[in-house]
Amino acid sequence: MSKKSAFLFFLILLLNSTLPAAEKKLTVVTTLFPLYDFARNIGQDKVAVTLLLPPGIEAHSYEPSAGDVLKVSGAEIFIYTSKLMEPWAEKFVRGVDSNKLLVVEAGEYFTAKDPHTWLDFSKALAMVNRIRDAFIAKDVANKFFYLATAKQYNKMLTDLDAEYQKTLVGCQNKVLIHGGHFAFGYLAQRYRLRYIAAYKGFSPEAEPTPRNLAELVDTIKQYKVKYIFYEELISPRVAEVLAQETGAQLLKLSAAHNLTRKELDRGVSFIEIMKANLENLKKGLLCQ
Amino acid sequence: MSVTSLTIDQVTVKYQVSEVLSSISFTVPPGDYIGLVGPNGSGKTTLVRTILGLIKPSQGEITILGTRQEKFTAWQRIGYLPQKLVSFNPLFPATVREVVALGLLAGKKFPKRMYRTDEIAIDKALAMLEIRNIKNKLIGELSGGQQQRALVARAIVGEPELLLLDEPATALDPETREKFFTVLKELNEKRKVTIILITHDIGNIGKYAVKMLYLDKKVIFYGGFDNFCASPEVTDYFGEYTQHLICHRHNVEKGKS
Amino acid sequence: MSMFNFLSYGFMQRAVIAGSFIAALCAVLGVFLVLRRLSLIGDGLAHVTFGSLAIGLFFNTTPLYVALPLVVLSSLGIMKLTEAQHIFGDAAIGIVSALGIAIGVLLVSVTKGFNIDLFSYLFGNILAISKTEVAMSIALSAAVIIVVALFYQDLVAVTFDEECAQAEGINTKAVNKALVILTAVTVMLAMKVVGIMLVSALLILPTVTALQIAKGFKMTILVAVIAAVVSVWIGIMLSFFLDWPSGATIVLVSFVLLVCAFSYRKIR
Structure with missing residues (x-):
């Protein structure tokens, strides 16, 4: 203080x-x-x-x-x-x-x-x-x-923002592949990442189209993406399928809409979730 | 002839508290042809369904072809035609042939398959009812009379020894009806099939049935048609006038033939 | 990405394979269910699954282990209601499905939430099928179709006229039970693979299509199976070219087939 x-x-x-x-x-x-x-x-x-x-x-x-x-x-x-x-x-x-x-x-x-x-x-x-x-x-x-x-x-x-800037600047891979709904548009824009989500819609209610998924598969292969991110709470079927298809691995990227019972009981904070996200992004995008 | 086709012994059927059939007893020897008559709600259909085990009697014993009903499993030896055509779904997409084939299931063991001999039996039944020409038509697309004949073919295709028919002639036009009863008579006389036939048409019953069973919750009369006309119980029940009407018409028809 | 090698993607192959098997399976069961006026049993059982999964999550077990027996029991409940209490099939389904939803909502509220969104757990997507699920779909379809084939004659007899079937010595209650249990297991497992929308659509639409044109019972089943499988194939292909969601496209194709069959019947 x-x-x-x-x-x-x-x-x-x-x-x-x-x-x-x-x-x-x-x-x-x-x-x-x-x-x-x-x-x-x-x-x-x-x-x-x-x-x-x-x-x-x-x-x-x-x-x-x-x-x-x-x-x-x-x-x-x-x-x-x-x-x-x-x-x-x-x-x-x-x-x-x-x-x-x-x-x-x-x-x-x-x-x-x-x-x-x-x-x-x-x-x-x-x-x-x-x-x-x-x-x-x-x-x-x-x-x-x-x-x-x-x-x-x-x-x-602000500190968190700075940390994101610093970390994500030095990533080998700039393509953020996300097997969920379109939630990380702002984040990707701010840190100059290319963001591709499986669902074009902003809500998880929409269903992915086969061409969406085909594009994702192609992109994953083209950029040799090693990690695919999946969203919180919703069972990560689409991300799993993409991983199975391309041999990539799965990492969680929480948009923090809501928490699970366990997380809430543990008293997890927004900042903590974002820090965990950054760790996974760092690993998944091969950042220095 | 030690084995009867059917023995009903003191059978009582209750629906909730009221008795629909009370203490019915009668015996049907093999080869009999019985017209089962009685007013609406007299328990005719209930009796047939009880014989078939579709309704459990609250008292009494039923013996079918020599076996106690509870132990009876040879349902292929019995043919049954239920009362209403509506008991089956008119949209049901089966052909006449497929419907008739269902009549052969009772005699089969798991897994039930159709064989060449079955095809022959089906053809025979179709021929007997003169519906071979429509065997590949959907049952739902036929007239009431044709549907009825298909269902009768289903009931007889397994060559049953006992045939239970619940108002089979109602949907038929007069000409078809004549033919239909000729078929039944043939089955009864040539193949010795025992027939129990529910009908409303008391007046014509003597033309085909050998015996008559008049039911009104209990057995009012059971015996040959001529005895019906002489029976004092029947006079008591109907009154002389009605009895006379029934018997007179019968005699007239008899005289003609 | 080329437009014409859409089958080179593994997820598309899995969609076509698992989709075809589940379509055939649903069509076969659908013929019996629609004719018995139990068309909506798929939707009903989906609701029950929701409630059952909630119960499973409530007791902190693997939800499927609790849900499967509960859904089977509910399907028997539907049968029992239609059999004994003189309740119409649609009403029976409505009763059981409302109860299932209510229990689910109640438990979600009472327990103040779970660790995973129930609905997403419940509803699969035909584009997101794993290899295990493909195997499971094939096994399930094979098992159910074999059982139906073994009891085919009994099923037809009971569906045609229960009274006569019973008089012919067929154990109609057992046949009814077998039918709804097969349906329950199918709905639950297939729903997890392709989603409830597709399952309930494939239980109804292909059968109704077949009823317009088929000339006999075996043919009805055959036409229903073909209509279902063709819907899946065309639907997946179209959804790829039009960039539409596959499940919804399949349902639309299925509906178009029905309209064609209906028109054919009218002009014939």
Whole structure:
């Protein structure tokens, strides 16, 4: 902790002590894991964050339950990525009968229709800031606390970005073959990788076409790709088939939409997942 | 003739609590031709289905061709034509030939295969009912009468010793009906097939059946047709007038032939 | 990549081989199921599989070991409902399948999630078939078709007229049981290989196509098998040239065949 933030922390403590003893936490519900982790890091003990998506459930096609509506009804802030990422979230929020609820669309979509904004860490910074602002809007008393924690977290994201830049610059192979849906477009773009996904669609609901797969096989052979990446949660059938076809090996590359039960229980963080991804990318793309 | 075709001994069938058949007893000697008659809901079909083991009687004993029904397995010795044509799916894509072939399954052991001798038997049955010309037609595309004949061919193709027919003539036009009954008579007289025939047509029964069994939850009358006309039980049941009507028409037809 | 050597890709070869065997298998069973008004049993059992897999995951075992017997039991349940309780086949399937889905959803909610997405575990894709699955498809098809061949006459008799079949001494209940058990095993395993959409389509469409033109029962089965296998071949080929998903293309081809057969029947 820097001196400045230590000071801020002290200040916040002082401010807090002036509040009534039974302090009520800000209640926040997020849809996806990255948002959950961002909110958790910004809010820390000032905020009670709930992850709506049950572990292991695929994010794009989730159907909220009655309990989910209840959870959100009782919350003060609801955070989702975007209409494109969670098409169900927008409709769902309309069904929530609460006027104190602040709805935050944390992500954005600039190019194409790729909703996986958190996988570009510079865009992730913007997401963090939006969440921070929402917290401040609902809980002005802790403004400086949120500013400080968000800044701290953004520092981690910037460091992560730098580490990715440094590592991925020196890779022998620049072709990222992914046996899943089109999730890593932003990441590939930012670090100048060629990205080919088995499913052209941005959602795992779409099915790959035979020509997609044939192109993948050809590319794998042409560039002598040794490793194929597969996505989290969804059983990696397509990646397995590509591996069987080309003799390449499989490596996991998690887009962190959601975690498994085990990971969640272990308290895995977004930064950890991205670091694990970098390790696998380093191995798979033969980086120095 | 120690072995009877069929012995029904004190058979009672209940549907839930009400008795559909109460304490039925009768014996059918080999080679008999029995017309089974009675009003709607009198248990005629129930009786036939009970004989076939499709319904379990709550009391009594049935003996088929000398064997207790529970132990009876030689179902190829029995031919059966169920009541309604609708009991089979009209969209069913089988040819007449394939339908008739099903009648041979009862006599076969696993795995059931069709042999050359079976083909001959099928051809014979088809010829007997005069439906050889439509043997490759789909059963669903035929008229009711043709369908009925195909199903009768199925019932007789295994050369059964006992034939149970549930209103086989209802779907037939008068001309076909005549032919059909001629076939049955032939089977009965030449091949000594025992026949039990459910019919509504009491008036014509004497033309083909040798005996008559009048059923109304219990046996009202069982015996030769002429005795029917003289039976005081029948008079009690029908009243003199109806009995006279039935018997008179019968006598007229008899006189003609 | 050349357009005309699409069969040089291993995944395409596996799609054609496993696809053909599963198509033939589904068509053979489909003829009996459609005629018994159990057409939707494929969809129903898929739902039950979802619930059964959830139960398997709930008890932390290999899901398939729990799911297979449960799905077989459910299929017998469907049969029992249609037999004893005077419930129509479609209603029976609806009851059992709703129950299966409900149990699945319930368990997913109660346990607060699993370690893998249930649906992706459930639904295979014809383009993503492993070598083991090819072998499994061939073995399954061979086994089921042999059993059907051995009991062919009994199956026909029971499907044609259950009452007469029973009077002829055929153990109709056993035949019915055998049919639904074969169906359950087929749906479960084939679904994992080619996906439920394809399995339920291949159980129904080829049979209905065959019913339009076939002149006899054996021919119906034969035409259904040919229609199913041809759909798979043309579908895979078309999907390659048009850059469409293969499963959906196969279903469309299958439908086009049905329309052709239907028109042929009309103009004949």
